[in-house]
Amino acid sequence: MSITQKGAATQSQKLMIFVLSMSLYGLATLFTELIPSFQVGIVEFSVEFFLFIPLVLAMLFDPLSAALGAATGELVFSEIMLGQFGGLGELEKFITVTIGVYIAGRLVRNPKNRVMVGVAAFVGTGAQLLMGTIVDILKVQFAVTDFEAVAGLPESVFATEGFAFLNDLLFSGILFCLLPTLYLVPKLYGKIEPLLGMQPRTEETGLGEISVKNIIVCLVAFACAIGAEMMAESGLSLIDWEAGWAGSGTALAAGMIVAAVIAIALLFVMRKNAQPVGEAK
Incomplete structure (x- = not known):
């Protein structure tokens, strides 16, 4: 595998980023199923996600490939592999995760800038959670789902x-x-990129600032997510499937094994094909 001299990743590199993000984040989402939550008063402490995995990949590699990989990994491993699929209802989470991770990756032009890395991670995570919150509010406002009040909070x-x-x-x-x-x-900056035959990202080789076109595409995608969730809650999920073994320990273990095998196999291939930065075939 030759080292890419410019910032743009090749199609094969994007595919490897996608699969790596899919398998690692898919494995991580399955681990969250094993972590218990606890509540103190009205505050619930639970591990919702390990979003740092695709965030790191998006900041070091191609943001869109990492974002789509993470969303696909969550869908495949924490839903389908566990014997359940909600049809259109799955589209909302898929789109919001993709947008959040993509935005974070695009915000970081220089991964050595810790301040920007922190800001991007917080903004990307916040964007994903905020979009989910907006969807939940709209579902209640448009009466497609019932409002569930929480004791200790205003009934709003x-x-x-x-x-x-x-x-x-x-x-x-x-x-x-x-x-x-x-x-x-x-x-990881400067150490993991050669495994994919890529130069480390710099301000000169980065994708540049987020454009108006990027924002419009994200807004349109979010509107589609809202529409899909509304339809799913109204009984129009199209494909709503749940197996008899859904959520079983066996399904969880099988999903974790499959995700781990894919990740390990890909890392082995990457390590085998790795070259020092600057070397080209």
């Missing part, structure tokens, strides 16, 4: 969903997104 969907958003952002967002990303991006 805005208060309930807003509190849940802040709870997830300040707990999972900081502990399992911001802090690991801040540590791993500078740590």
Whole structure:
């Protein structure tokens, strides 16, 4: 595998980034199924996601490939592999995860800039959670789902969903997104890129700032996510499937094994084909 001299990744490199993000994040989402949550008063402490995995990959490699890989990994391993599929209802999470990770990856032009890495990780995580919150509020406002009040909070969907958003952002967002990303991006920068035959990202070779076109595409995709979730909640999910063994321990173990095998096999191939940066065939 030859080293890419410019910032743009080749199609084969993008595919490897996609598969790596899919398998690692898919494995991580299955691990979250094993972590218990606990509640103190009205505050619930639970591990919602390990979003730092695709965030790191998006900041070091092609953001779109890492974002799509993460969303696909969550869908395949934490839904289909566990024997369940919600049809259109799955589209909302797929799109919001993709947008959040993509935005974070595009914000970082120089991975050595720790401040920007931290800001991007927080913004990307916040964007994903905020979009989910907006969708939940709209579902109640348009009466496609019932409002469930939380004891100790005002009986308002805005208060309930807003509190849940802040709870997830300040707990999972900081502990399992911001802090690991801040540590791993500078740590891996310049070391992992040769495994894919790529030069480390710099301000000169980065994708540039987010354009108006990027923002419009994200907004259109988010509108599609809202529409899909509304249809799913209204009983128009199209394909709603749940196996008899859904959520079983066997399914969970099988999913983790498959994701781990894919990730290990890909890392082995990457290591075998790795070249020092600057060397080309």
